[in-house]
Amino acid sequence: VNKDPDAELVExxxxxxxxxxxxxxxxxxxxxxxxxxxxxRHPEDARDVVQTAFLKxxxxxxxxxxxxxxxxxxxxxAINESIDILNGRRRLTPLDDEPEPSDEGDNPHDACxxxxxxxxxxxxxxxxxxxxxxxxxxxxxxxxxxxxxxxxLGVPEKTVKSRLFTARQLLRDDLxxxxxxxx
Amino acid sequence: MDQRAIELLHGDIDQENSPADQxxxxxxxERSPEARCELEELRRLAVTLRAEPEFEPPPGLREAILGQIxxxxxxxxxxxxxxxxxxxxxxxxxxxxxALILHRGPEFPELDxxxxxxxxxxxxxxxxSPSLRLDSAPVSGAISLxxxxxxxxxxxxxxxxxxxALIATSPTPALELEGFVRISGEPAELSAEDGRIRVLHTGxxxxxxxxxxxAGAPPAIDFSVYDxxxxxxxxxxxxxxxxxxxxx
Numbered sequence: 302v303n304k305d306p307d308a309e310l311v312e313x314x315x316x317x318x319x320x321x322x323x324x325x326x327x328x329x330x331x332x333x334x335x336x337x338x339x340x341x342r343h344p345e346d347a348r349d350v351v352q353t354a355f356l357k358x359x360x361x362x363x364x365x366x367x368x369x370x371x372x373x374x375x376x377x378x379a380i381n382e383s384i385d386i387l388n389g390r391r392r393l394t395p396l397d398d399e400p401e402p403s404d405e406g407d408n409p410h411d412a413c414x415x416x417x418x419x420x421x422x423x424x425x426x427x428x429x430x431x432x433x434x435x436x437x438x439x440x441x442x443x444x445x446x447x448x449x450x451x452x453x454l455g456v457p458e459k460t461v462k463s464r465l466f467t468a469r470q471l472l473r474d475d476l477x478x479x480x481x482x483x484x
Numbered sequence: 485m486d487q488r489a490i491e492l493l494h495g496d497i498d499q500e501n502s503p504a505d506q507x508x509x510x511x512x513x514e515r516s517p518e519a520r521c522e523l524e525e526l527r528r529l530a531v532t533l534r535a536e537p538e539f540e541p542p543p544g545l546r547e548a549i550l551g552q553i554x555x556x557x558x559x560x561x562x563x564x565x566x567x568x569x570x571x572x573x574x575x576x577x578x579x580x581x582x583a584l585i586l587h588r589g590p591e592f593p594e595l596d597x598x599x600x601x602x603x604x605x606x607x608x609x610x611x612x613s614p615s616l617r618l619d620s621a622p623v624s625g626a627i628s629l630x631x632x633x634x635x636x637x638x639x640x641x642x643x644x645x646x647x648x649a650l651i652a653t654s655p656t657p658a659l660e661l662e663g664f665v666r667i668s669g670e671p672a673e674l675s676a677e678d679g680r681i682r683v684l685h686t687g688x689x690x691x692x693x694x695x696x697x698x699a700g701a702p703p704a705i706d707f708s709v710y711d712x713x714x715x716x717x718x719x720x721x722x723x724x725x726x727x728x729x730x731x732x
Contacts, residue, residue, distance in 0.1 A: 319553060326546055334541040348542055355549045363680065364651055369713045377713065422536060440498065441533040447500055455714040466494050473529055 307371035315362045322362075326355055329372060332443060333379045339438040340383035342427050350386065354379040369452065376443065377453045384431045421481035425472055433468035440465055489519055497526045618717045623648045623685070623709055629721045636695045638705065638721070643688040649710045652681045652693070659705075662694045 305311075307328075313321035333354060337347035358365075358375050365374065426434055432454075439445040439453060450465075451458040492509040495501035501509060512519050618625055625642035640650065661676050669689035675682050681693065709717040 319550070322553065323546075323550055326549060330541050330546050330549075331538070334545070335539050338539040344539075344542065347539075348545060351541065351545060352549050352552075356552060359553050363653055364708050364710075364715075366649065366651075366682075366710060366713055374713055419536060422532060437533070441530065442536070447498065452712065455712055462491065462494070465498075466490055469494070469526065469529060473525060476529075476532075 305367070305370045305372075308367055311362060311365055311367070311371050314359070315365075322359055325371065325375075329375055330355075332372075333375060335442060336376060336379050336438055337383055339426065339442050340380065340431070340434060341386060342423055346383075346386050350379050350382045353382050357382075370449075373449060373452045376439070377455070380435050380439075380453065384435070387431045421476060421479050425475040425479065425481075428475055429468055429471055433464055433471060436461060436465040437468050437472065485516075485518060485522065489516070493519065493523050493526060496523065497530055618642070618709060618719075620716045622646045622711055623716060627707055627719070627721065629705070638693045638695065639690075640683070640692070641690040642685050642709075644685040646711070647684060647686045648716070650683045650685060651708045651710065652683075652705055653708075654705045660696045662696045 307325060310321045310325050314325065330351060334347055334351050337350035337354075338344065341347050341350065354375055357378055358371075365371070426437065429437065435454060436450060439450045445453065447458045447461050447465075450461045454461065456464075489512055492501065492505055492512060495505055496509055513523065618627070622645040623642055625640070627641075628639045630637045630639060638652065642648070642650065661681060669687060669691075673684040683691075683693075704720055706720050707718060708715055
């Protein structure tokens with residue numbers, strides 16, 4: 302039984318209903334942008350990820366497996382696109398030289414950078430390896446269950462838990478080292 | 485702290501513990517100051533992360549995406565001729581037909597894989613290969629196309645270490661699914677709908693899908709293999725092999 306509330310919209314989109322796809326886009330533009338921002342900490346790259354993810358999803362809609370949720374699928378595309386960008390960065394820049402977020406004039410709501418803890422948390426997130434960062438993003442910012450994360454990342458639930466527990470430890474150690482341990 | 489204790493503590497933070505887990509955790513917290521301290525730190529971390537404000541997508545992004553979307557090509561009319569129930573009843577009758585298709589002489593020549601357009605490659609590699617073999621965990625095997633006289637058989641031999649789904653779609657109009665024949669291995673689970681055939685694989689299987697082409701148009705068939713929702717391989721087979729390879 303298909304319980305995905307998006308299934309009807311996906312079916313309509315496959316039949317060429319652009320409005321239906323527009324509804325999916327409206328529903329998930331923001332969460333997917335947030336996933337990309339948490340992964341990349343770079344507004345331009347995050348924008349590209351959202352764009353690429355939705356365009357890829359639309360192109361491949363006829364291959365969509367209705368046993369899965371559309372949100373998990375688009376999330377997975379966004380995470381993989383983000384990791385591709387991070388891997389590209391790694392090839393081009395030294396590991397300890399992660400790009401700083403640009404001063405994105407058209408994103409006035411990024412007020413989180415204004416606080417020391419907020420900036421510290423984001424910096425610590427960026428120091429996590431991408432696979433670990435992905436589980437923190439999915440759990441703490443997208444509210445995914447272990448099973449949903451396993452689905453999105455294409456790994457067993459056991460691996461998700463192992464990565465999540467390690468990621469939290471790394472994050473805590475990092476914040477402690479920066480004097481920003483959870484208050 | 486042992487692994488079980490760590491699982492219980494994180495499970496509490498993630499609201500993944502069962503009632504029995506929660507009782508076990510309560511007992512653990514009762515006797516272990518270290519566990520209480522660890523749980524408190526995990527809660528603080530969760531609160532710190534939750535306090536992070538959301539990012540606002542840049543204005544105009546939605547419109548920019550919608551502006552780039554082209555209407556999809558018409559849904560591929562690769563459709564079950566009799567509906568799935570009918571096709572199931574027709575399996576025995578079709579078996580003889582497929583045997584003919586697979587083994588008859590010049591009327592149904594077997595394709596030389598090296599002449600086919602398209603290749604089966606791991607999706608992440610985007611490399612082309614002269615063969616139609618798929619060798620990308622958790623699945624390996626081959627797909628070939630036999631045909632002639634407006635009827636075609638897709639022969640699939642796949643070995644999957646865990647369940648994978650093979651999805652066939654086609655841009656060729658008027659292709660119809662006429663039958664499905666298991667040659668060896670476990671029975672495959674097949675579903676067909678307009679434009680799409682999906683076969684769920686487990687273990688080692690060899691089977692043939694029989695397609696009829698009412699319009700006489702040479703078929704092109706796209707195959708995608710999914711492990712869960714992860715694409716692990718895709719390819720296009722074209723009959724006849726009259727155009728350069730376009731493996732993805």
